[in-house]
Amino acid sequence: MTNAMQDKKRPFKGHKARHFLFETDEDGRVATITLNRPEKKNPLTFESYEELGDLFRSLARASDVRAVVLAGAGGNFCSGGDVFEIIEPLTKMAMPDLLAFTRMTGDLVRQIRACPQPVIAAVDGICAGAGAILAMAADHRLATPDTKTAFLFTRVGLAGADMGACGILPRIIGQGRAAELLFTGRVMTATEGHAWGFYNALHDGAALHDEAHRFARMIADGPWFAHTMTKKMLDQEWSMGIEELIESEAQAQAICMATGDFRRAFEAFAAKSKPDFQGD
CATH class of the missing domain: 3.90.226.10 (2-enoyl-CoA Hydratase; Chain A, domain 1)
Incomplete structure (x- = not known):
């Protein structure tokens, strides 16, 4: 951002x-x-x-x-x-x-x-x-x-x-x-x-x-940006068909994969430490 x-x-x-x-x-x-x-x-x-x-x-x-x-x-x-x-x-x-x-x-x-x-x-x-x-x-x-x-x-x-x-x-x-x-x-x-x-x-x-x-x-204290995406999808997908909702989730998850939190979680896992989620 x-x-x-x-x-x-x-x-x-x-x-x-x-x-x-x-x-x-x-x-x-x-x-x-x-x-x-x-x-x-x-x-x-x-x-x-x-x-x-x-x-x-x-x-x-x-x-x-x-x-x-x-x-x-x-x-x-x-x-x-x-x-x-x-x-x-x-x-x-x-x-x-x-x-x-x-x-x-x-x-x-x-x-x-x-x-x-x-x-x-x-x-x-x-x-x-x-x-x-x-x-x-x-x-x-x-x-x-x-x-x-x-x-x-x-x-x-x-x-x-x-x-x-x-x-x-x-x-x-x-x-x-x-x-x-x-x-x-x-x-x-x-x-x-x-x-x-x-x-x-x-x-x-x-x-x-x-x-x-x-x-x-x-x-x-968790992956803040990802949580906002989960809430959005839970609300938005009520009115979607199966094809539309699967595509929407593919886009949502790809967006989350581009965040620093995703990288931080991997690095923390590799280092056997707790991730510091920052919401970006």
Whole structure:
């Protein structure tokens, strides 16, 4: 990458968020976003939706952040949209404003999927509505045995087709299971979520955030550029046929083979040492 392109990037260490907490490791490689309204189980508002979308969009220009942990404060992940700050106003809006809102919420999922950093969701307690969608949009999901996950849109008279759920959830847990959850709005237990592949692992509440950070750190210290390519291919190949996806992966892998990290990994293997991945 040219110096001119590097100059367009900026560090996110020290970034201040307004509607949630944002912090990074000392070297900036792992960022942690914490939804921080524990007294209400961390619901989203119009403002936090917008700020989260803007943040994930801007992370494409981060010079330091290589992985993101998404969590909630106070023993819960996210209870969805705030009943009185979002749901009530929505009942009084005209169709154009409602469409603007649903496009904004959908854009948050789009930006989580599009940002180059793998996103690890650390899910505890209540994970409902839009909170379940945030977990769904992540690349890796950890939970506790007490986690309760519900796509409960149908319980408020809405379709399960919210923020990409009808397209993304079946790809994670299967069409039949996704249909059941989206039609009924019932709670998916942590045991079900783990067995069905929604959650990658279950950890005790006291260990959850450490385990999420450990996984994020492993990703951040790995071949950064190659990880961004893996995430891109996982997302992009959903809509491809077999011939197209195989060709796309051939191109992606050839690009990775031209990086310094590929050479460093070989040299480290030959020297029986640990590679120093630098993301180029």
